[in-house]
Amino acid sequence: MNLDHCVNTLGRHLKARFGERVRKLSLNAGFGCPNRDGTLGRGGCTFCSVLSFAADDEGTPLAAQLAERRAELKRASRYIAYFQAYTNTYAEVQTLTALYAEATASPDVVGLAVGTRPDCVPDAVLGLLAGYRERGYEVWLELGLQSAHDDTLARINRGHGWAAYADAVARARRAGVPVCTHLILGLPGETDAHAHTTLARVLAAGVEGLKLHPLMITRGSRLAVAHKRGEIEPPTLEAYTALACELIRRTPPEVVFHRVSATARAPTLVAPAWCSTVWPAMQAIRADLDRNGGQGTACALAG
Numbered sequence: 001m002n003l004d005h006c007v008n009t010l011g012r013h014l015k016a017r018f019g020e021r022v023r024k025l026s027l028n029a030g031f032g033c034p035n036r037d038g039t040l041g042r043g044g045c046t047f048c049s050v051l052s053f054a055a056d057d058e059g060t061p062l063a064a065q066l067a068e069r070r071a072e073l074k075r076a077s078r079y080i081a082y083f084q085a086y087t088n089t090y091a092e093v094q095t096l097t098a099l100y101a102e103a104t105a106s107p108d109v110v111g112l113a114v115g116t117r118p119d120c121v122p123d124a125v126l127g128l129l130a131g132y133r134e135r136g137y138e139v140w141l142e143l144g145l146q147s148a149h150d151d152t153l154a155r156i157n158r159g160h161g162w163a164a165y166a167d168a169v170a171r172a173r174r175a176g177v178p179v180c181t182h183l184i185l186g187l188p189g190e191t192d193a194h195a196h197t198t199l200a201r202v203l204a205a206g207v208e209g210l211k212l213h214p215l216m217i218t219r220g221s222r223l224a225v226a227h228k229r230g231e232i233e234p235p236t237l238e239a240y241t242a243l244a245c246e247l248i249r250r251t252p253p254e255v256v257f258h259r260v261s262a263t264a265r266a267p268t269l270v271a272p273a274w275c276s277t278v279w280p281a282m283q284a285i286r287a288d289l290d291r292n293g294g295q296g297t298a299c300a301l302a303g
Contacts, residue, residue: 003260003286006294007248010209010258014080014111014138022138023076024113025069027062028085029099033117040119040159045146047156047184049218049268062102066109080111080138089116093124100128104137111138113180118143118165126175133176140209140258141177143168146184148198155189157222162201169205180209180258185243186235187215188223192243199247203255210255212247213262214240214281217270224270237274241284246298248289253296260285 004012014022066081073079081103089096104112112132121141133139143165147153150161165181172179181202185195202210215234217227226232235243244260251257261281263269274280289295 003257003282003289006286006289007257007260008253008255008295010256013256017138018078018110020078021076022078022080022110023073024080024082025066025073025109026082026084027065027069027103028060029062029083029088030059031083031086031088031090033087033090045156045158047187047215047218047221047223049220049224062099063105066103066106078108078110080113080140081109082113082115084115087116087120088114089120089122089125093122093128096125097128100132104132111140113140113142115142115144115182117160118145118168119160121168121172123171123175126172126177129177130175133178139177140180141172142180142182142209142211142258144182145198145202146182147187147190147194148201149190149194152187152190152194156187166205169207173206178208179206180211180256181207182211182213184213184215185240185247188226188232192246195243195247196250199250203251208256209258210251211259212244212257213259214244214272214275216262216264216272216275218264218268219270220268227271234272234275236272237280237284241281241288245285245288245292248285248295249293249298251295252299255295257295 003009011021070079083103100112103109112129114129129139129141145165146156146158148162153161169179183195183198183202217223217234223232240261248257248260261278263275263278266276269276
């Protein structure tokens with residue numbers, strides 16, 4: 001379901017730049033995570049599951065992964081190579097240089113998106129990404145933050161605080177690398193007020209893009225154990241829709257929304273059931289935005 005009339009979506013942004021539809025092709029380059037291998041911690045974030053990414057792709061050449069993804073997405077002729085699984089800057093810059101070059105070797109790949117942690121973005125990596133942007137590629141550094149509150153980040157075992165994120169964004173801005181920040185709504189111990197504060201701090205830091213996710217309970221995560229004990233519940237569709245739409249209305253129109261919800265496939269997903277498909281959230285979000293105003297309308301009223 002299209003939200004382009006009321007949200008500055010990534011699809012809308014890319015079509016304005018390239019004049020046609022551009023799709024992201026998710027890749028698994030076999031990266032690890034310092035919050036799982038003992039460098040920063042063990043077990044990863046409490047919401048993270050090793051089942052969440054397509055483990056079958058690990059070890060498959062990137063060219064083969066790209067070909068498979070192209071076959072799945074037939075309604076596009078240009079693509080962005082999206083390094084998605086785990087921490088995609090967690091390697092020597094020479095290794096990253098080779099992997100990013102392999103992913104962008106085909107002329108139909110016009111962009112590069114790299115998902116990572118704020119504490120794994122050295123200046124050498126920013127320089128590498130800036131080089132792609134200077135060559136005309138669409139480039140996005142996707143930083144997992146989830147919350148701007150240090151007590152929440154400690155509670156979910158992120159292994160970093162707000163300061164690491166703020167530093168990474170500041171250095172990315174100096175390098176000319178656009179940042180898309182991932183935020184999770186409904187984290188344990190947080191209220192809507194926490195989410196409003198997180199958004200305000202992230203926007204003040206100067207990000208160019210946002211991804212909103214509901215808290216999902218996935219099999220194999222620590223939150224799945226807490227959920228089984230009845231200690232936590234993910235947000236209802238109604239609660240998530242109301243909060244996500246309010247955040248969208250508080251976001252300036254020039255910020256690009258890469259995602260406004262998320263899904264997980266069975267058997268990975270434990271709860272909430274409405275996250276098994278994208279349609280319930282998209283329909284509810286569109287209806288709310290149509291009824292109460294789209295992206296940036298709360299900013300206009302405040303101004």
